[in-house]
Amino acid sequence: MQLAWGPEEEAFRAELVEFLDEHVPHEADAGFDYADSGERDDSDLIPAWSRAWQATLFDHGWMIPAYPPELGGRNCTPVQTLIYLEEMARRRVPRSLHFPGYAIVAPSLLEFGSDDQRELVPAAIRGDTIWCIGMSEPNAGSDLAGLSTRAEVHDDQFVVNGQKVWTSYAMAAQKCFCYVRTDPSAPKHKGISLLILDMETPGIDIRPLRHISGAANFAEVFFSDVVVPRENLVGTLNDGWRITQGSLAHERAGLWVEGVSRLETTIQGLVNLATRRGLIDDPIVRRKLAELSERAASLRALGYKGFSSYAQGSSAPEHSFMKMATSELGKEVWEYGMELQGAYSAVADPDRGEEDGRWVMGFFMSFANTIAGGSSEIQRNIIAQRVLGLPRTR
Amino acid sequence: MDFTLSPDQELLRDTARQLLGRECPAELLRAHIDDPAAADALWLHLRDFAALGDGPLTDLCLFAEETGYVAAPGPFFPTAALFSPLLGALGHELLAPAVAGEVTGTVAVAGADGVWRANDDGVKTFVPEADRVDWVAVVSSGPAVTLVQSPSVRRVATVDFSRRMFEVEVGSDAGPAQSVDPEAFETVLERATVALAAEMAGTARRLFDMALAYAKERVQFDVPIGSFQAIQHKLADVALDLERATSAVYYAAMAVDAKDADRHRATHVAKAAAGTAATRAAKDGIQIHGGIGYTWEHDLHLFIRHAYGSEAWLGTRDWHHDRLAELLF
Numbered sequence: 001m002q003l004a005w006g007p008e009e010e011a012f013r014a015e016l017v018e019f020l021d022e023h024v025p026h027e028a029d030a031g032f033d034y035a036d037s038g039e040r041d042d043s044d045l046i047p048a049w050s051r052a053w054q055a056t057l058f059d060h061g062w063m064i065p066a067y068p069p070e071l072g073g074r075n076c077t078p079v080q081t082l083i084y085l086e087e088m089a090r091r092r093v094p095r096s097l098h099f100p101g102y103a104i105v106a107p108s109l110l111e112f113g114s115d116d117q118r119e120l121v122p123a124a125i126r127g128d129t130i131w132c133i134g135m136s137e138p139n140a141g142s143d144l145a146g147l148s149t150r151a152e153v154h155d156d157q158f159v160v161n162g163q164k165v166w167t168s169y170a171m172a173a174q175k176c177f178c179y180v181r182t183d184p185s186a187p188k189h190k191g192i193s194l195l196i197l198d199m200e201t202p203g204i205d206i207r208p209l210r211h212i213s214g215a216a217n218f219a220e221v222f223f224s225d226v227v228v229p230r231e232n233l234v235g236t237l238n239d240g241w242r243i244t245q246g247s248l249a250h251e252r253a254g255l256w257v258e259g260v261s262r263l264e265t266t267i268q269g270l271v272n273l274a275t276r277r278g279l280i281d282d283p284i285v286r287r288k289l290a291e292l293s294e295r296a297a298s299l300r301a302l303g304y305k306g307f308s309s310y311a312q313g314s315s316a317p318e319h320s321f322m323k324m325a326t327s328e329l330g331k332e333v334w335e336y337g338m339e340l341q342g343a344y345s346a347v348a349d350p351d352r353g354e355e356d357g358r359w360v361m362g363f364f365m366s367f368a369n370t371i372a373g374g375s376s377e378i379q380r381n382i383i384a385q386r387v388l389g390l391p392r393t394r
Numbered sequence: 395m396d397f398t399l400s401p402d403q404e405l406l407r408d409t410a411r412q413l414l415g416r417e418c419p420a421e422l423l424r425a426h427i428d429d430p431a432a433a434d435a436l437w438l439h440l441r442d443f444a445a446l447g448d449g450p451l452t453d454l455c456l457f458a459e460e461t462g463y464v465a466a467p468g469p470f471f472p473t474a475a476l477f478s479p480l481l482g483a484l485g486h487e488l489l490a491p492a493v494a495g496e497v498t499g500t501v502a503v504a505g506a507d508g509v510w511r512a513n514d515d516g517v518k519t520f521v522p523e524a525d526r527v528d529w530v531a532v533v534s535s536g537p538a539v540t541l542v543q544s545p546s547v548r549r550v551a552t553v554d555f556s557r558r559m560f561e562v563e564v565g566s567d568a569g570p571a572q573s574v575d576p577e578a579f580e581t582v583l584e585r586a587t588v589a590l591a592a593e594m595a596g597t598a599r600r601l602f603d604m605a606l607a608y609a610k611e612r613v614q615f616d617v618p619i620g621s622f623q624a625i626q627h628k629l630a631d632v633a634l635d636l637e638r639a640t641s642a643v644y645y646a647a648m649a650v651d652a653k654d655a656d657r658h659r660a661t662h663v664a665k666a667a668a669g670t671a672a673t674r675a676a677k678d679g680i681q682i683h684g685g686i687g688y689t690w691e692h693d694l695h696l697f698i699r700h701a702y703g704s705e706a707w708l709g710t711r712d713w714h715h716d717r718l719a720e721l722l723f
Contacts, residue, residue: 290719301641384626
């Protein structure tokens with residue numbers, strides 16, 4: 001066991017820091033602001049500066065460091081990748097404001113795509129193509145395999161009918177990674193296929209969906225007789241379910257860093273808030289702030305411990321805990337920011353409340369993290385069944 | 395930051411696990427309730443590891459996690475986690491026989507308020523094993539240390555059968571006090587606190603393992619109760635607290651060993667997180683066991699008792715949170 005990284009790792013960090021000092025656009029400093037991107041103008045979902053920044057990262061091999069240079073990386077080791085994620089999170093610099101292309105589409109196509117489809121990967125990572133993911137449906141949320149958007153095979157093409165929902169960035173996307181049912185008679189996990197849809201195709205209707213903060217960065221997407229060429233099938237017909245698990249495997253062990261760093265930043269925001277409101281000497285407030293800090297600190301330790309197992313080649317159960325733990329703690333932290341404001345906790349008037357009502361808005365938006373990408377309840381099921389070996393719930 | 399165990403550390407952990415599993419069964423804990431000499435045979439094994447008291451804290455924690463798993467009674471913890479480090483801070487000649495496992499000792503610091511800060515109270519509180527160890531190191535303000543043998547003590551019963559607690563009278567004829575560097579003394583207490591947190595992580599793991607095993611074997615409504623989501627989610631939450639506590643403990647141990655600037659904060663984080671893990675594993679463990687977990691006959695209570703006894707010692711969660719607050723804001 002050792003506390004510090006070695007000199008080689010620190011040299012790597014220094015190189016990254018030098019690059020960031022030179023290239024980070026000033027807008028990126030606000031990119032991970034407390035309330036995330038929810039307050040952004042709907043019409044400017046993915047602003048030009050963020051697209052330029054993503055391309056710069058790609059061109060310098062800093063977009064996905066573990067990938068080779070032609071895919072926006074520099075063949076980094078796992079430890080270097082962790083240091084990269086650590087440093088980006090510490091400076092709160094976002095790589096990209098649209099994750100589906102580089103984080104989901106690219107690794108999935110590299111693993112399952114045809115030669116032609118793999119040619120789409122560099123543009124997905126560089127952000128030149130904006131992707132959305134057609135997964136959730138009104139009746140297929142946690143039970144994703146219950147999706148019912150259908151694709152029927154006619155001659156050399158698929159015809160898609162149905163509806164997706166919570167589709168992030170659909171309004172801005174050029175392409176959609178769309179999960180469809182191609183065999184309604186098969187058991188539900190075995191009749192799903194993955195198609196690449198061009199969002200310009202006739203029959204696709206996109207309706208922005210406002211979320212709780214009032215902003216809209218996801219949408220409902222309706223498909224009416226949408227024609228998709230046969231060669232846009234990814235992988236094998238009816239074998240799409242296993243591709244749903246796709247993500248940046250070599251970054252999964254470090255993705256918690258961003259969650260923990262955000263928690264730490266938000267807790268520091270609480271300390272500042274308590275100080276401004278004259279509550280920082282209140283013993284109850286102090287104890288609560290310390291407890292929140294303790295929990296964030298122990299999660300950081302857990303993240304590193306999990307990473308150590310991963311770097312040694314073992315599967316690391318620690319990672320199953322991190323999403324649930326950071327998102328749940330985040331909710332508490334934001335809510336405590338409201339509590340510290342007493343009667344003013346629900347005020348959204350920028351002239352009367354604290355900081356534009358960002359605590360109440362942050363609290364509302366923190367639910368995204370305990371619901372999206374596998375709710376906390378689903379995470380607990382996964383921990384219980386896959387990590388603890390308990391029998392499946394009937 | 396690397397949590398990977400070295401081959402030597404893996405060997406230490408595996409050796410400790412085997413030894414303690416064999417030599418410290420629940421029957422020993424039960425015999426020890428009425429007769430503390432029942433733990434003497436265990437000490438004859440554990441004395442071989444007394445040198446951990448003068449080595450890296452990470453190694454002591456690996457061992458303490460296993461003593462916590464079996465709720466080992468006796469002089470090992472006070473000798474290795476408190477007495478030897480204090481002797482080291484003093485540069486005292488008893489250190490050599492203490493790390494050789496030839497003499498045992500304990501440390502008396504807290505006064506009437508139970509807080510482990512040097513003070514001049516006439517009665518020291520929450521001193522483990524004070525009646526059976528060879529030496530009691532009494533710490534008064536300064537801090538200054540007086541080594542005494544056979545002081546006047548009074549057993550104070552706690553719920554924890556594995557850690558026998560005493561009040562120690564500070565005698566006027568105790569002999570000369572030797573002053574100890576305040577910073578070195580603080581490190582002694584920090585080491586002991588992190589080692590205790592490691593022990594508690596071990597006890598929490600034991601409670602969790604028992605509850606998990608029971609959830610898999612206990613059948614109600616024709617299925618194992620572990621197939622019910624209410625039980626699964628409870629166990630997932632216990633597992634999370636256990637994992638984060640264990641991680642916080644080894645982070646703190648590494649920070650203390652490296653004399654890192656974060657070590658003071660990390661110590662408070664470790665003890666508080668271990669307290670949460672141990673008491674939650676205790677509470678939810680008994681709930682998952684249902685009626686049988688409420689009986690004297692079942693071994694569960696031996697560990698629940700140790701969890702709560704440990705939570706109360708060397709600073710509760712609230713106390714450590716308050717200290718952490720002093721360091722942070």
